[in-house]
Amino acid sequence: MPDRADRVxxxxxxxxxxxxxxxxxxxxxTFLPEPYELLKPFHVVVQPYEVEYVATFxxxxxxxxxxxxxxxxANLKDTILMLYERLCELREGQLGPEPRRQRRILxxxxxxx
Numbered sequence: 001m002p003d004r005a006d007r008v009x010x011x012x013x014x015x016x017x018x019x020x021x022x023x024x025x026x027x028x029x030t031f032l033p034e035p036y037e038l039l040k041p042f043h044v045v046v047q048p049y050e051v052e053y054v055a056t057f058x059x060x061x062x063x064x065x066x067x068x069x070x071x072x073x074a075n076l077k078d079t080i081l082m083l084y085e086r087l088c089e090l091r092e093g094q095l096g097p098e099p100r101r102q103r104r105i106l107x108x109x110x111x112x113x
Contacts, residue, residue, distance in 0.1 A: 023047035026055070026073055034081060037111045046072055060105040061098070084110055 029041045046055045046069045055072035056063040057080060064079045066072030087095065087103040095103065 021048060028077065031077060031081065035113045036081060037113050039109055039111055042109055044073060044076055060102045080106065
């Protein structure tokens with residue numbers, strides 16, 4: 001019978017390694033515990049950049065970084081909520097074309113409860 005080290009080596013060889021050099025797509029399905037209802041889920045892309053990760057919601061051109069993939073997504077969710085609140089505070093005439101577009105996209109996804 002193989003010893004423990006041999007069994008571990010065999011298992012490690014059989015399990016594919018995560019390719020941390022490639023982007024991944026992460027579904028966003030909730031903003032809990034924040035007081036926002038997600039009207040429909042959406043996806044963000046997380047990719048390594050130098051020594052950190054960048055999470056991007058390309059539809060609204062919003063991004064954030066973090067030391068880990070999870071932290072980058074959490075920071076992006078915080079950024080989305082802060083931007084949503086700020087854009088909703090402003091009148092239409094106070095917004096340029098890109099912020100108006102971002103507000104429309106975010107209003108189609110989020111609702112404050």
